[in-house]
Amino acid sequence: MSAPTTPAPADGTNGATTDEAALPMVDVRSVHKSFGSLEVLKGVDLQVRVGEVTVVLGPSGSGKSTLLRTINHLEKVDQGWISVDGSLIGYRRSGDKLYELREREILRQRTRIGFVFQNFNLFPHLTVLENIVEAPVSALRRPRKDVTAAARRLLDRVGLAEKADAYPKQLSGGQQQRVAIARALALEPRLLLFDEPTSALDPELVGEVLDVIKDLAHQGTTMIVVTHEIGFAREVADTVVFMDDGRIVEQGAPGDALDTPRHERTRAFLSKVL
Amino acid sequence: MSLTSDPPLAKAPAEPEDYGALKVVPVRHPWRWAAVVVTAVLLAQFVHGLATNSGWEWEVFAEFFTAEVVLKAVWVTLQLTVYGTALGFALGIVLAFMRLSDSAFLNAVSFAYIWAFRSIPLIVQLLFWFNLAYLYKELEFGIPFGPGFFTFDTMGLVGAMSAAVLGLALHQAAYAAEIVRGGVLAVDSGQLEAAAALGIPRLRQIRRIVLPQAMRSILPNAANEVISLFKGTSIVSVMAIGELFYQVQVIYGRNGRVVPLLMVATAWYILLTTALSILQHYVERHFAKGSTR
Numbered sequence: 269m270s271a272p273t274t275p276a277p278a279d280g281t282n283g284a285t286t287d288e289a290a291l292p293m294v295d296v297r298s299v300h301k302s303f304g305s306l307e308v309l310k311g312v313d314l315q316v317r318v319g320e321v322t323v324v325l326g327p328s329g330s331g332k333s334t335l336l337r338t339i340n341h342l343e344k345v346d347q348g349w350i351s352v353d354g355s356l357i358g359y360r361r362s363g364d365k366l367y368e369l370r371e372r373e374i375l376r377q378r379t380r381i382g383f384v385f386q387n388f389n390l391f392p393h394l395t396v397l398e399n400i401v402e403a404p405v406s407a408l409r410r411p412r413k414d415v416t417a418a419a420r421r422l423l424d425r426v427g428l429a430e431k432a433d434a435y436p437k438q439l440s441g442g443q444q445q446r447v448a449i450a451r452a453l454a455l456e457p458r459l460l461l462f463d464e465p466t467s468a469l470d471p472e473l474v475g476e477v478l479d480v481i482k483d484l485a486h487q488g489t490t491m492i493v494v495t496h497e498i499g500f501a502r503e504v505a506d507t508v509v510f511m512d513d514g515r516i517v518e519q520g521a522p523g524d525a526l527d528t529p530r531h532e533r534t535r536a537f538l539s540k541v542l
Numbered sequence: 543m544s545l546t547s548d549p550p551l552a553k554a555p556a557e558p559e560d561y562g563a564l565k566v567v568p569v570r571h572p573w574r575w576a577a578v579v580v581t582a583v584l585l586a587q588f589v590h591g592l593a594t595n596s597g598w599e600w601e602v603f604a605e606f607f608t609a610e611v612v613l614k615a616v617w618v619t620l621q622l623t624v625y626g627t628a629l630g631f632a633l634g635i636v637l638a639f640m641r642l643s644d645s646a647f648l649n650a651v652s653f654a655y656i657w658a659f660r661s662i663p664l665i666v667q668l669l670f671w672f673n674l675a676y677l678y679k680e681l682e683f684g685i686p687f688g689p690g691f692f693t694f695d696t697m698g699l700v701g702a703m704s705a706a707v708l709g710l711a712l713h714q715a716a717y718a719a720e721i722v723r724g725g726v727l728a729v730d731s732g733q734l735e736a737a738a739a740l741g742i743p744r745l746r747q748i749r750r751i752v753l754p755q756a757m758r759s760i761l762p763n764a765a766n767e768v769i770s771l772f773k774g775t776s777i778v779s780v781m782a783i784g785e786l787f788y789q790v791q792v793i794y795g796r797n798g799r800v801v802p803l804l805m806v807a808t809a810w811y812i813l814l815t816t817a818l819s820i821l822q823h824y825v826e827r828h829f830a831k832g833s834t835r
Contacts, residue, residue, distance in 0.1 A: 340739060371744060379741035389736035393754050393832045402750065403740035435832035455740065 326511035382452030442473030615789035626710035634718025725756035
């Protein structure tokens with residue numbers, strides 16, 4: 269990260285906000301990211317308020333997934349900054365300097381941000397229950413007994429209580445993705461990020477995963493969902509963001525952004541997917 | 543057949559026959575039977591020879607197979623194998639992760655180690671270690687390039703047995719490093735990403751997520767290495783260590799019964815290799831948890 273273009277947020281508050289409505293849960297400021305000579309993010313600004321569902325749409329290669337991956341520091345930004353729940357991601361401010369965080373501190377930050385992958389990435393050699401229990405025990409050092417009980421409740425919530433002792437390969441894609449969501453929830457994150465959660469699924473399995481995500485949305489979980497499911501965006505999103513060529517070109521309530529898009533690229537994309 | 547040719551004349555539609563009621567005659571393989579007969583005869587001759595040729599001297603074999611001196615030698619061979627494997631793979635894992643690290647320096651050091659120890663024949667290396675005392679009369683522990691705290695007499699510290707273990711382990715480490723590295727590379731990168739996204743500590747990511755999955759591709763190669771190290775311990779006989787092959791040579795040097803004593807060594811090597819193969823089967827089964835094939 270070179271010199272940030274905007275001053276970093278007041279330091280030392282580390283998420284302990286008194287007025288939650290005032291500070292956004294996610295604050296992305298003029299983020300740039302390149303892979304070699306390819307600039308994938310060309311100055312992205314995005315704010316997500318607490319309890320809000322933001323759906324990110326856009327063609328492949330528009331930078332949606334990269335944006336999502338910068339928010340939990342799976343990708344480091346080249347320019348700009350990101351804060352989640354009041355704390356700067358990947359850096360610590362001291363005086364007028366930004367210090368890069370140690371890996372241990374970054375891992376700590378990630379425990380507050382749930383991430384659900386397109387390809388589930390469940391650990392194939394661990395049972396469903398072990399998959400869910402692993403991170404709270406090893407990253408947060410919670411007692412295994414409590415975590416196991418909580419994991420069973422989570423499995424019940426995603427409708428897979430009877431699959432606790434199965435291995436991921438014995439489950440359907442939709443079931444695996446629901447386990448992956450339960451695994452992310454086990455850390456009790458403040459924010460959930462979904463990277464095309466239904467793109468690797470057979471069409472008839474998409475619904476069961478979307479239902480779980482909708483359920484979370486209705487319970488007031490703050491989330492950013494990258495997806496191609498326009499119907500889902502219309503139904504669940506508070507804000508729809510449309511990305512093209514590394515920039516956000518359109519942003520607004522689903523009624524406005526999906527039905528009366530102002531930008532020509534948005535219209536072209538929507539006419540193809542609808 | 544040309545595409546423009548006339549269609550065949552339509553025959554009068556016949557009544558479909560009922561093939562289900564007919565007897566099926568399987569195809570015969572006469573040459574397969576000939577091969578079986580020839581192989582069986584050769585095999586019979588070989589077994590007959592083993593039993594009747596007095597040159598095998600089975601009574602000498604029986605006398606020495608469980609002789610105390612041979613059993614002790616088997617024990618030494620097993621010790622060399624176990625220590626060589628354990629130290630070799632421990633160092634190999636370190637070298638593998640050095641090669642996988644982002645540090646160009648650690649990467650280069652590991653590469654150079656593997657290059658060097660794969661290039662030097664084991665027997666040459668063993669003789670070097672055996673003669674370590676010639677190069678360094680004493681070993682000193684202390685601040686690098688500064689004052690020392692303890693000194694050891696190299697001759698006393700590096701006895702023949704530890705020189706052998708050291709040589710086998712250092713040699714093994716180079717091969718183990720590449721096997722472990724291959725196994726780690728075979729694990730889907732999404733696994734590390736998921737572990738990182740969940741905030742699982744780095745060492746735990748490796749121990750709990752990466753290595754158990756890497757084991758599936760590491761094990762078959764590692765078992766090969768252990769078995770070849772087990773037999774490779776016979777090279778240590780050049781250092782006059784009382785392992786199986788050396789001891790057998792000593793005995794037939796005394797009594798001149800070369801063939802039966804070579805058979806004693808052979809039988810032990812086969813027996814223990816079989817045990818290792820069975821062990822491999824169970825270890826592989828353990829690490830196949832959760833896989834469908």
